[in-house]
Amino acid sequence: SQKIEQNSEALNIQEGKTATLTCNYTNYSPAYLQWYRQDPGRGPVFLLLIRENEKEKRKERLKVTFDTTLKQSLFHITASQPADSATYLCDTGVFKAAGNKLTFGGGTRVLVKP
């Protein structure tokens, strides 16, 4: 079965710097990767999706890359702000006839210091 690995150590970063998070997957190559943000006591919130045939995706200060050779996705938060402090989850999905089954990583906590 698919296994998703994210750095379990918290990432402490200074405001204004770029935070880079790693998501590695084993086994089969997923059809797509998604990144979510989770705040304490809240459910995950969808941020970005990148498909297997896409190298890079951007949304405002967020950038995601997908390297099927390395079996890795990188998630970048540029010009980080204290409000970006949260846990970021990576997941992979495969397409099924109905319903997509996601496998989530354990998440990486990001702490942006002013």
Add this chain to the structure above:
Amino acid sequence: DTAVSQTPKYLVTQMGNDKSIKCEQNLGHDTMYWYKQDSKKFLKIMFSYNNKELIINETVPNRFSPKSPDKAHLNLHINSLELGDSAVYFCASAGTNYGYTFGSGTRLTVV
């Protein structure tokens, strides 16, 4: 105007009891899910329904039984609760566009 709402938000109960968690979405999505997030923050899928039909059923004890009376609702009933069932349970829904919408979670504590 909450998109995916779960009730209750907190649930504390004794071992052996039976409890239910309710979930409703007003997004018009066809597919709904139940996920379990353990103490290590891993999100694991439990069940998925598409238009009231069960399509994903992971290795979950028979004590867990989902029910979908219509495509806007997916409830989770748990029989004979055990200590290991303590976790946060998330309901989610998805439409034709990718990206799940999650509820705020139900923190279940079995004592």
